[in-house]
Amino acid sequence: MEGLERIVKEHPFFAGMKDEYTNLIAGCAKNVRFEAGQFVFHEGEPADQFYLLRSGRVALQISAPERVLTIQTVGESEIVGASWLVPPYRWGMDAKALELTRAISMDAACLRGKCEDDHSLGYELMKRFMPILIQRLQASRLQILDVYGAHS
Amino acid sequence: MALTAETPRIVADPMVPRVGRIRKRVRELSDVWTLTVEMDEPFAFAPGQFNMLTAFGVGEAAISISGDPARPGEGLIHTIRDVGPVSHALSHLEPGDYIGVRGPYGAGWPVEVAEHCDVVILAGGLGLAPLRPLIYEVLSGRKKYGKVALLFGARTPTDLLFRPELEQWRRRLDVDIHVTVDTSTEDWYGNVGVVTTLVPRAAFDPQHTIAYVCGPEIMMRFGAAALRDKGVPDEAMYLSMERNMKCGIGLCGHCQIGTVFVCRDGPVFRNDKLRPLMSVKEL
Known part of the structure; x- marks a missing residue:
């Protein structure tokens, strides 16, 4: 557990967070690895985890008839998964490891429970999630604009 | 006579x-x-x-x-x-x-201001073409600069310009190259996401960096914002504007934005001068 606490504390996502909180969070954490091509999760499944990537890369994908579209890739020091934050807690897309990927998996129910017990912890987590969600929203808007299209 | x-x-x-x-x-x-x-x-x-x-x-x-x-x-x-x-x-x-x-x-990329600084070259789509002469110059005088990062985004993998050269530059050990595409199918194993997502991934010292940005105007606006978020001041960013140029020598006014002529005063502008003009939607 001491190793996991250190890994959680040193992950950029938790930079600056009090030891008291990272120790609490580490109680919901476990080490996981995904081989290249292995799915981290599938669209529609319960969003019962989120992942702090330590190494490797993960593609966020949406399956369409006869093709799979990659919307975004995320890599080392980034996070995968936000659907665990809001009901109905189901993944909105697929996530697939593009290469050997090591991550910390966070038990969502465990973490939500701790945030309910201590709203300050919840606020600390939200302060870290919101900028990422906003950046991804902005990035999605930019994608929709199709800035490299013929009319750009 | x-x-x-x-x-x-x-x-x-x-x-x-x-x-x-x-x-x-x-x-x-x-x-x-x-x-x-x-x-x-x-x-x-x-x-x-x-x-x-x-x-x-x-x-x-x-x-x-x-x-x-x-x-x-x-x-x-x-x-x-x-x-x-x-x-x-x-x-x-x-x-x-x-x-x-x-x-x-026109006024080109001011290469000399980047000496002893880190260099970030942020290109989108065909914007890599006007930046390529700068890349040649920076790479030929590589010792004069700190870290050098090339961040390049395109629409899809088949829209990646100068791909053989990108691969050649990537083989160098003294340039940090990140390439991404806006969207892709499964046969692409590189990065997917807009070019601005590459900025946080690149290693450079924002307070001692000169950034050169070229691409569609919207991409440059968001790109400059991403660089600013990382701590690069507007005074250290240079953007190349594209406007409908006719005479090329600052006479006809076709390429005028506010008080400047893109053909004569640009196309490369420092962002602290350009940003106020870019934010006026009527221009």
């Missing part, structure tokens, strides 16, 4: 094109071509400058120079996207065909 040795001559009327011949034409992408033009006289230019190219009988268009300024023997190189009648005619000129060239015009 007979022309005598004493008769004053207009030696270089800036509105009269010099005539060159197409030496080589290379297809880069489905709608993008690189032309190598043979000129009778040496043609010096600075990275980031452009020429007005004439397809005789069709018209004239402003096209950035995409070749290496240190290798004039290679010919005058332009990379052109086939989007309108003039660019279509230009991009379909064959070796041996004549082409009109006026220039070089």
Whole structure:
């Protein structure tokens, strides 16, 4: 557990967070690895985890008839998964490891429970999630604009 | 009146094109071509400058120079996207065909300000073409700079410009190269996401960095914002603007934005000067 606490504390996502909180969070954490091509999760499944990537890369994908579209890739020091934050807690897309990927998996129910017990912890987590969600929203808007299209 | 040795001559009327011949034409992408033009006289230019190219009988268009300024023997190189009648005619000129060239015009990339600093080159789509002369210059004088990062985004993997050169630059151990595409299918194993997502991933010291940005205007606005979020001041960012240029020498006003003429005062502007103009939607 001491190793996991250190890994959680040193992950950029938790930079600056009090030891008291990272120790609490580490109680919901476990080490996981995904081989290249292995799915981290599938669209529609319960969003019962989120992942702090330590190494490797993960593609966020949406399956369409006869093709799979990659919307975004995320890599080392980034996070995968936000659907665990809001009901109905189901993944909105697929996530697939593009290469050997090591991550910390966070038990969502465990973490939500701790945030309910201590709203300050919840606020600390939200302060870290919101900028990422906003950046991804902005990035999605930019994608929709199709800035490299013929009319750009 | 007979022309005598004493008769004053207009030696270089800036509105009269010099005539060159197409030496080589290379297809880069489905709608993008690189032309190598043979000129009778040496043609010096600075990275980031452009020429007005004439397809005789069709018209004239402003096209950035995409070749290496240190290798004039290679010919005058332009990379052109086939989007309108003039660019279509230009991009379909064959070796041996004549082409009109006026220039070089405009203020290019200020390379010297980046000495002893980290360098970030942020390119989107065809924006890599005007940045390529800068990349050549930075790489040829690599020791003068700190970390060098090239962040390049395109629409899809098949829209990645200069792919062989990107792979060549990536093999160097002294340049940090990140490439991404806006969207992709499963057969692409590289990054997917807009080019701005590459900024946090690149290693550079924001307070001692000079950034050069070129691409569609919206991409440059968001790109500059991402650099600013990381701590790069507007005074250390240079953006290359594209406007409908006609005369190329600051006379006609077609490319005017507020008080500046893109052809004469730009196309490269420092962002603290440009940002107030870009934020006015009427301009």
